[in-house]
Amino acid sequence: MIMSFSKGSVRSGNRAAKDLIADHGGRVTRTRVAVIEALQIAPAPMSHEDLGAALAADDIPHDRVTLYRALDWLVEQGIARRIAGSDRAWRFEVVRPDSHRHAHFHCDRCGRVICLESLQPSxxxxxxxxxxxxxxxxxxxxxxxxxxxxxxSDNDPGQH
Amino acid sequence: MIMSFSKGSVRSGNRAAKDLIADHGGRVTRTRVAVIEALQIAPAPMSHEDLGAALAADDIPHDRVTLYRALDWLVEQGIARRIAGSDRAWRFEVVRPDSHRHAHFHCDRCGRVICLESLQPSxxxxxxxxxxxxxxxxxxxxxxxxxxxxxxSDNDPGQH
DNA sequence: AATGCTATTGCAACATTGTAGCATTTACGT
DNA sequence: ACGTAAATGCTACAATGTTGCAATAGCATT
Structure with missing residues (x-):
C-alpha cells in the first residue's frame, strides 16, 4: 500500500534514527535514516514497495538494491523485524522495546497489514x-x- | 525438499483422488490426480518444486504452469491449503477432515516444514x-x- | 465408438521479488 | 583535508509466479 505521509515528516527529528544507526556501529546514510524514520511513523509494517514510495514522496533518492541492503542490515542489527505477508513480499517494522513479539492481521480484502500488539504468539x-x-x-x-x-464497500487503497 | 517416493506409489489407489476431483465438478486430469496423491502421502507440506520433482520421479509429464494452475484450483476448491513459508514460496497440503487447522514448524536450519497437528492457532x-x-x-x-x-550436525537434505 | 463442446493444458513471454558482482562514492576516524 | 573501508548504485541474474492464447483432451451426448 502506498503511504502518503506529509512531505518532510520523514526528515524531521532524525536524531534518534541517526543515533540508532551509529550505536550499532553502522554508517549514517541517507537511505538508512529515511527507512528507519519511515518505519517509525508507519502505522503498519511496510513492504519494500511501500518504503520506496515513501522515500520517493520525500524526494529522497534511493536505489532498489540499496533499500534491500539497508533493510537486511536493520534486521541483522535487530533494529527492524521482517514479517512474511500472504503475498510473497516481506514487510518490515521497527522493533520497539514495548511491543516485543506481536501478531499481525492481514486483511485479505484491502491487503493492509495491522499490528496486534495484544497478541503474543510465542x-x-x-x-x-x-x-x-x-x-x-x-x-x-x-x-x-x-x-x-x-x-x-471495498475500499481498496490501490495495493498491487 | 526432494521427496523420493518409490516409483508407482503415487499412481496406486488413485480412486479417491479422482473422485475428489470429480465431486468438485472438475475434470480428472493427469496432473491433478498426481498432485493430490503426492500431497496425500507427503509427510509435510510440499512446494511447487517438491511437487515437480515428485511428478518427475513418477515419470508423469507436467508443465510448470499447469502445476501452478492445478494447485490454484485445488486451493480454490478447498481440497488443498496454501501455507506461506519463510522463503517466499508457497507450500501445499491436502485438507484432511481430522486435522483442520494446525500450526506449522519451519526449521530454519534445514528448511523442512513440519505439521503440528496439536496446535490450533485459530x-x-x-x-x-x-x-x-x-x-x-x-x-x-x-x-x-x-x-x-x-x-x-547440520543434516541439510539439500533444500536451499 | 464417434462427435462436439469447453475445461485444461502447454508453450512463450512477461511480472514481481530478491541477489550477486563490482566499480564508484561517501561517511567518518585520524 | 585525507585515506580507507563501508555503502551505494549500477547491471545482470535467479527464483517464483502470472497472462494470453492456440492446441489438446475430458466427458456428456449421440
Missing part, C-alpha cells in the same frame, strides 16, 4: 521433544474493520 | 471491534529435532 506453545523454538509468527487473515463494515 | 484469539477473522496462520521457527541434536 507464549503457551508446546513443541515435540527435541524441537527448539526460536520465534513464532502468527498471522490472522480476514477482513479489517473498514473493509468488513459494508458487504460491498 | 482458537482463543480476540480481535479488535469490527475485525472479522477468517483463518489464522501460525508458523513457528527454530531448529527441528534432527538439526537441533548436535550443534554441528
Amino acid at each position: 507464549s503457551a506453545v508446546s513443541l515435540p521433544d527435541g524441537y527448539q523454538l526460536d520465534r513464532a509468527e502468527l498471522v490472522l487473515h480476514g477482513a479489517c474493520a473498514t473493509c468488513g463494515d459494508g458487504p460491498g | 482458537s482463543a484469539v480476540s480481535l479488535p471491534d469490527g475485525y472479522q477473522l477468517d483463518r489464522a496462520e501460525l508458523v513457528l521457527h527454530g531448529a527441528c529435532a534432527t538439526c537441533g541434536d548436535g550443534p554441528g
